[in-house]
Amino acid sequence: MLVTFFTIMISLIVIVGLYILSIYNGLVKLKNRVKEAWSDTEMQMKRRYDLIPSLVEIVKGYASHEKNTFNDVIKARNDAMKNVAGVVDKAQSENVLSGTLKSLFALSENYPNLKANENFLELQKELIDTENKIQASRRFYNLNVLAMNTKLESFPGNIIGNVFNFIKQDFFSLGKDEKKEKETVKISF
DSSP states (O other), X not given: OHXXXXXXXXXXXXXXXXXXXXXXXXXXXXXXXXXXXHHHHHHHHHHHHHHHHHHHHHHHHHOTTOHHHHHHHHHHHHHHHHOOSOHHHHHHHHXXXXXXXXXXXXXXXXXXXXXXXXXXXXXXXXXXXXXXXXXXXXXXXXXXXXXXXXXXXXXXXXXXXXXXXXXXXXXXXXXXXXXXXXXXXXXXX
């Protein structure tokens, strides 16, 4: 009778231990997926940073008197590149950069020769492709953050997450004025 009791107790301890281990490993897996998704997002943003100076130089050649627009784009790019404090701050600086790029493309409407320039068209195509990849990587990042945060808020993941110091992650969002950011900007070339 005593042996059976100890066998049952040891079996329960092993089962509970395996369950805790399973939840812990799931949290580790989600944490690493969030890191991977953020890394992909940063890689796409760097690609955009690399394209912007070439684009600005081409537009400068056609619209040299639009200096404020160029300065705003370059300043927003530089701010976005050095802003690495956190996901929320990074999202805010990226949204400012996206806004200045919209103004740069809107500026090109006034210069028909620029719209026909092969280099400009190729850079525009690359930048649009990069913007699409950034949006996709943001969605992938946010999906992983959602999975991680849900697991950390659900029982028993919340207990195990607290014991092992897992923390909720921030979403990469459009910012404070989401309605304005969601508006489609019409750019025609």
